[in-house]
Amino acid sequence: MTDALSETARAALDTEPLTARTLAAAVPLDLDPDVGDTPLDRTALLEAARLEALRHGRGLVLPEHLLLACVRLTGGDLAAARERLQTLTARRALADYEALRPVDPADRPTAVLVAGLPGCGKSTLAESLARRLRAPVFSMDWQLGALVPFGLLRPDNTTAVAEVQMTAAAAGQLRLGLSVVLDATGHRRETRDRWRALTENLGGVFVGVECVCTDDALLRRRVDDRARGIPGWPATVTWEHVGRMRRLWEPWTEPHLLVDSATDSPEIAVRRVLDAIPAP
Structure with missing residues (x-):
């Protein structure tokens, strides 16, 4: 005790x-x-x-x-209070990363955030970009899956833990002048703004990509058929979860690229993102 x-x-x-x-x-x-x-x-x-x-x-x-x-x-409301505490804890931790500066100010790395609802093709796009850019891809689901066996995740802390983990992974690379790809839902405006500010503080260029699928029938088939093979993490999510994330999505009003996986082939999507990345 x-x-x-x-x-x-x-x-x-x-x-x-x-x-x-x-x-x-x-x-x-x-x-x-x-x-x-x-x-x-x-x-x-x-x-x-x-x-x-x-x-x-x-x-x-x-x-x-x-x-x-x-x-x-x-x-x-104890559950809400616990979640607010985790959010406050994350903000304290994130402030330390926001204070970082690049090792070499002449470096201009790129951080590509590929965000969107489950099933919209963001992980496929993020992994393809990582191979083309020869840059690490940090996936929120992979990072959280590694914590599941230890019982560290709870309903009140999962969002906060995920954001701090992703921020730490990105910051460690960007400060060395190395580019990164972030694969995350990115549904919160505060999170997107934080990663943009982090990238720019470390001398980099931030490219935001919002993945959508305008064909709901296609999106549902993708969600139902997914088998992602991430250790510790569910193979897919329910259609109800997709609806909940859609309701939680905060409009992305800042400049970013919109990719529709219902109409854009994976090759076209990759080319569009690469074209949006400024030349060194």
Whole structure:
């Protein structure tokens, strides 16, 4: 059982009176506890916080674990609060990569983000581009599949873990002046903007590619028939998952290339992307 508190957690736990409001004020993280003035039971709060710490693989109760415990005890949306905490954790980690600079400022590597819904052909395109560019391709599904056997992924942390892993992989190459291809859903505007900024901070050129399939019947057949062979990762997804990702997709308003796998052959798609990459 976790029996240690960080100094900041101990200070937050010792606020008087101990209520959701005073705890939220002592721990300035937006995890959405009910900030009412109902007194909190210290024993129950600490026990719930210990469980949250253990869930996150920590032997130390941190202030954020107290806030999650507060959400639990006040009947808040604990799943949403846990996901927000993972997002905040990822943003802290990502800030370190955003501060990196290129080893040689004269280098002009390229980062190609191939994004889109499952079944739209983004992995096929990304792998073909990687072979043509002689550049590594970093796939979100391959990276996450490697973590599944260790039980490290949860509903609240998968998105955050995936983004940090992809960012770290890309940053390690770009800072050396080496080009990369990123194979990811890329449905969040914040993620796309972050990878563009990372590339430009490291002296590179960012090329965004949005893969679509305007023939839904064809898209569904592709999804149903997929067998990707990624260790630790499902061979395919459900059609309902495709619909959910479509609803989550945030419009890509920045300059990028649109490839329709219902009309563009793989060879044409590769040529279009290569033509969009500025010459060295």
